[in-house]
Amino acid sequence: MSDFTIPKFRLPGFVAALGHKLPQWPHGLALVAGLNAALKMKLLPESELTALEDKLFRVQVLDTGGTAHFTYRDGLFRPVFRAEREPDLAFAANLSAYLQLLARQEDPDTLFFNRELEITGDTELGLLVKNMLDAVEWPKLPRLPLPSR
């Protein structure tokens, strides 16, 4: 059990207003690099990856105003800088919800029930992605040394 919990928060409105004006590629690249690192470590199951081929995904961070599009093709996740169609699957949430999901601190269904996570598009694809990420055995990260209490 981690000693650190991510609180629910919402960044102030001006962040999103500013975020919309910033170029959208840096976080898109970071996201894709992370997914490809997981691929490289063979953490994602191949049987499920084939279902992602050529699908367009959109991840929207509401309170930072950031939006990233990416796709999966020929064994790699690739950023899409100019999406020319509606995504097959789209997620929208505040930054804290994404962080809580990544840390496995909250369950996506919980966030969905509480309307903190929005999923639109191909629902089955969404379920597949969710279950694929849930099944990943992330390598154990070294624990940050905490002052003794």
Add this chain to the structure above:
Amino acid sequence: MSSLPDLVCPAGSLPALKAAVDNGADAVYLGYKNDTNARNFAGLNFDAKTMSDGIRYAHSKGREVLMAINTFAQAGRVADWQKAVDGAVDQGVDAIILADVGLLDYARRRHPQQRLHLSVQGSATSYEAINFCQREFGIQRAVLPRVLTLAQVEHVIKNTTVEIEVFGFGSLCVMNEGRCWLSSYACGESPNTVGACSPAKYVKWDKQPGHMDTRLNGILIDRFGDDEPAGYPTLCKGRFEVQGETYYALEEPTSLNVLSILPEIIKIGVRAIKVEGRQRSPAYVTQVTRTLRAALDALAASGERYHVKPAWQAELAKVSEGSQATLGAYNRPWR
């Protein structure tokens, strides 16, 4: 005080299984990646490799693994279900949870040593039905459907030597378990036929300004305002217009939570408490398992002085469908 019942927790993936074991489950239940179990969702469940890893992990910590083969064998494909039973025996699971009487019969004849549990999908609500399955198929435990009052559960327990397992936490539906075809009414598929209620390929979340529509095979089944909690997209939890009023005519999106009646459940001799939710993530399994473990251990330690801690209720309320909890049928005055 009788001894504590087993805490039986869901595992839809290897990380969820480990979360259950690490947080105090006495047993985990799981299924194959196919329609032999009632949570046949894309990307969920276990293949042979992850299953044997999971079983090894649970057994190394002294916990049990129960395999759910809880759908009904479909015409022309009975061999697929029989193969699932054979596979579970080969893997060395502690028990197989079955609903189909034909399959119970097969398992009994083919693997007489294998421990068998009657699934909630077997829809046995009376001790007569349970004792029949004991006599004919040698079942050692039955999971009761979520339709009985506590007094009725006690009546069943008094009249059978089969261990009784009841649900302690998780999403509720209309609870016509093992007999429900509502999902088929909308999309031609239901848990009993394909292993999934309201399969995801028929579900559409349609976000509009100010509200979100839920559609099942094109049929509008609910509309949530932006501040309203949402639920699973099943027909039984949809809102319908009935005589000019639009409301949850069948069942509200809600979760069962028995923390407040845990002492009574144990007193009447329930052998195991089950947590619903193989479709949920490791985070949910962690939260619910550790909460129920804490409650059970507190009950063992404090007996009559047991009281429900607000922190437990808060943790469970957060993960509940519709963000509300109920005692379900356990305390219903009518039968």
